[in-house]
Amino acid sequence: MHQYKIIFSRLLKEAHIQKKYTFLFVIVIAIIVGLVMPLVAGNISFRVQSYTIAIFSAVLLRQWAAESFATEKENKTLESLLSTCVEVKILFRGKMIFNYVLACLVEYVLIIVFFITNTVLKISISILLSELVMLIVIHAMIKLFLAQRITWISLNSKDVRTANSYASKYLFATIFLLSMIISLKVTGTEHLISIYLSIAALGCLINLYTFRRIDKALESVYLNGLWR
16 A cells, blocks of 8 residues: 555656646646537537547547556656566556546546536436446446556557557547447337446456456566566
């Protein structure tokens, strides 16, 4: 736990120095989009709006996760970081979780803004709370997988450009998957929720498998937090 505190403290300081204006800009743009889109689109389904939000947060997560280790390599600070008392597995999890939480925060802020805008403009939300909750859970599962895989890509890439190149494949696959989920046409809300539950459960299993596989790979590739 102490190692996680060290990592999160370092990441918060870095975010405050390097990303605070970027993150603020992203939030402002996200809020503006959240205010404008329902107004321009009219009675567009809230499911489609949530799909737009999910893609936006996934794009941000792709960028932040791709930079997590690749930037350290470009700045030649990774070796010195790995030579500290912090284990490489803890460092990996810390960076992955940090970027994942940031992307989730952006998505939840947007959902709140979209909901308020729809309510104020008296636009029919046309989605049940249970369906919205399940969509948020599914989006969280997809983003967790994205965070794990792209952080691993960043760790094994020589620079940010290479990491972004490989990460883009996962982003395109994510957009395609989200499109398939949002376009599901099922008669009956209960049937739709049961499908969402199955997708969420499958997402949990895939994330657990990915976590264990990466964890095992870290043990085999690295020794005591140093490059072999």
